[in-house]
Amino acid sequence: MKIVIVTGMSGAGKSTALNVFEDEGYYCVDNMPIELIPKFIELARGQKKEYCNVALGVDIRSGDALNELDDMLKELSQRHYNYKILYLDSSDEVLVKRYKETRRTHPLAKDDRVDHAIEEERKQMSFLKEHADYILDTSHMLTRELKQELEKIFVENGHYNNLFVTVLSFGFKYGIPADADLVFDVRFLPNPYYIEELKKLTGNDKPIQDYVMGFDAAHIFLDKIMDLFDFLLPEYVQEGKNSLVIAIGCTGGKHRSVTLANAIADRLKKTEYGCKVEHRDIDKDAKRKL
Structure with missing residues (x-):
């Protein structure tokens, strides 16, 4: 029982x-x-x-x-x-x-x-x-x-570590999320905004993902940040933290940050931690032009 x-x-x-x-x-x-x-x-x-x-x-x-x-x-x-x-x-x-x-x-x-x-x-x-x-x-x-x-x-009787992670993409021009625990800047990656055929797409679209992840720096960043999380998340659990917001930012929060936030969330979902991804500013540019 x-x-x-x-x-x-x-x-x-x-x-x-x-x-x-x-x-x-x-x-x-x-x-x-x-x-x-x-x-x-x-x-x-x-x-x-x-x-x-x-x-x-x-x-x-x-x-x-x-x-x-x-x-x-x-x-x-x-x-x-x-x-x-x-x-x-x-x-x-x-x-x-x-x-x-x-x-x-x-x-x-x-x-x-x-x-x-x-x-x-x-x-x-x-x-x-x-x-x-x-x-x-x-x-x-x-x-x-x-x-x-x-x-x-x-x-499912899955192993659970009392930690739920939100991976949040955002645009620096709209401000850093107030509830972010960790903030990472991916503006060092080339910006697809300046390529006409990619400009109107987002990091949820495959052409943007292929472009951003086509650079070695993106893969190196992803591997290193996951190594960091392998160390940090168990420490946060030990300390008693039960929610964590990881914010990934680029200029407008539409291309690079969305792509990397999705990639990070995909990897975290394969671990014992609860995880979801949110894109705070992905539609901001479109709304401002209306």
Whole structure:
């Protein structure tokens, strides 16, 4: 019997995660009273196969009973139950934005501001994050990407290192991305913008990819940057980082940076890390000319 405790910050995607588990055949219960969890698992273990896997949503809505969770987890361990803790997190800025968009009230907000409630929730939930087997930062994830990561961990039994990488292409003339952790400049490569038949294409088009990757410098850069990531990413995991934004920039964010960002993401997707690629400025020139 597999038991997953789905927890984390309000607005980080717990409801979405529970829906994913339900689609995969887990029996899901959200916001169950903490004191009932051991009894529920005991009953589920003796029932039919539809209860062979369960996912339980636990979060700040438990109120003061959250203080009992640590003892409850110890009890589950003593009973040798096979449970895992999935902790969903997100940046404060993204959580505030999500609450504004959905117009929902934060469980701790009441008459206070949402950002103050998030700060208090983060303090109260910190012990659970320390206990977590898997930490997913959903700040830069779409719903389908969260689903893919959960399937990778819990369905495909893939190895997961609690790090989700976003490879982001951008144009320096539009500014360096504010949320970038690592920034790399590929303006040293020849620019296809000055070739008339390539100018209107992007790094998602094969002629641009063939042009940019036709230079030895592009392959050397790609190999060396992947060597750097082979060293850095495990160090970030060890330090506790669970999301990383790697920004690849060229002049306009349309040709060289897009090509290299795609190439880096393709290689990272073959590793144990979650990864996606975004192209922030790929359509900027076209929009400005309208």
